[in-house]
Amino acid sequence: MSFRKRLKQQLRSGLSLLHRDSPAILGFLFHGLFDDTGEIARQHLDAQQGITLEHMRGFIEEFLDAGYHFISPEQGDQGVTPEGRYACITFDDGYANNLRMLPLLKEYDIPATFYITTGNVEQQECFWWDVIYRERIRRGAQKPEISREQKMLKDKHHLDIITYLTEKFGDNCLHPWSDTDRPMTIDELKEFASHPQVHIGNHTRNHYLLDRYTYTEMLEQIQLAQNDISKWIGRHPISIAYPNGNFSKQAMDAAYNSGLKCGLTLLKNKSHPPLAGNYEMGRFTLWGNQDIHTQCNIFRSDIPL
Ligand SMILES: [Zn+2]
Numbered sequence: 001m002s003f004r005k006r007l008k009q010q011l012r013s014g015l016s017l018l019h020r021d022s023p024a025i026l027g028f029l030f031h032g033l034f035d036d037t038g039e040i041a042r043q044h045l046d047a048q049q050g051i052t053l054e055h056m057r058g059f060i061e062e063f064l065d066a067g068y069h070f071i072s073p074e075q076g077d078q079g080v081t082p083e084g085r086y087a088c089i090t091f092d093d094g095y096a097n098n099l100r101m102l103p104l105l106k107e108y109d110i111p112a113t114f115y116i117t118t119g120n121v122e123q124q125e126c127f128w129w130d131v132i133y134r135e136r137i138r139r140g141a142q143k144p145e146i147s148r149e150q151k152m153l154k155d156k157h158h159l160d161i162i163t164y165l166t167e168k169f170g171d172n173c174l175h176p177w178s179d180t181d182r183p184m185t186i187d188e189l190k191e192f193a194s195h196p197q198v199h200i201g202n203h204t205r206n207h208y209l210l211d212r213y214t215y216t217e218m219l220e221q222i223q224l225a226q227n228d229i230s231k232w233i234g235r236h237p238i239s240i241a242y243p244n245g246n247f248s249k250q251a252m253d254a255a256y257n258s259g260l261k262c263g264l265t266l267l268k269n270k271s272h273p274p275l276a277g278n279y280e281m282g283r284f285t286l287w288g289n290q291d292i293h294t295q296c297n298i299f300r301s302d303i304p305l
Pocket of ligand 1: 092093203207243244
């Protein structure tokens with residue numbers, strides 16, 4: 001991070017002390033969870049926020065020390081009061097590296113919710129943005145160029161993205177390289193979901209950016225994932241994390257009509273109970289390459305910074 005940006009963040013962190021911690025629910029979005037920075041450096045996937053176990057521990061302790069209770073949208077509004085301060089840890093996509101979260105959840109006895117793209121789990125295929133990332137990295141491309149290609153592909157239909165990948169990088173390009181980049185298996189998901197701290201939510205069947213598709217396609221993507229998860233773990237999710245945070249009035253209707261009670265976005269704002277009926281819940285993002293304490297201060301702020 002540049003000196004200027006760091007200075008700005010310090011300033012925001014300081015200002016946050018003036019007014020913070022009003023009763024609210026703070027959602028947090030994570031993707032991969034890495035053992036250490038060495039694992040990130042192997043570049044088997046696009047590390048995105050680059051969060052290691054150490055960062056996660058620091059984050060959890062910040063919020064526990066500040067008097068927050070960790071909850072899951074999958075638990076509904078049980079025990080949630082308008083006067084309380086809550087935090088929701090959520091992981092999108094269904095990476096096998098998320099299984100590393102279990103010892104921490106047990107140690108602190110807190111819940112987290114894992115939003116699963118069921119097609120990748122069933123097919124044991126990597127996520128398309130990771131394929132672009134690692135294939136381009138090994139051809140010597142720079143990060144901005146890779147981001148541009150990922151962004152360009154986001155606008156395409158899922159099937160066209162897969163065709164693009166296989167034409168450019170071969171039929172095997174979606175095969176996992178290691179435990180870092182692969183999705184969890186069905187058996188792992190079943191075992192994981194059997195722990196009381198672990199909650200499973202819907203992230204669609206094929207990671208469709210819902211607002212780019214017809215209502216029928218939205219409904220199908222959501223319901224296929226509902227059915228997969230219920231078949232695997234014996235219960236239907238009650239919440240959805242919209243892939244890439246993309247949602248629309250129709251996407252919210254599709255979620256509602258699929259029996260889902262809550263939708264998670266990437267809007268950077270605090271939410272309030274009840275979660276049931278809230279299809280626009282906000283989520284903040286933590287970055288491993290920035291100071292954890294400073295970021296947590298900013299999240300806790302009640303003044304827009
Ligand atoms: Zn996702």
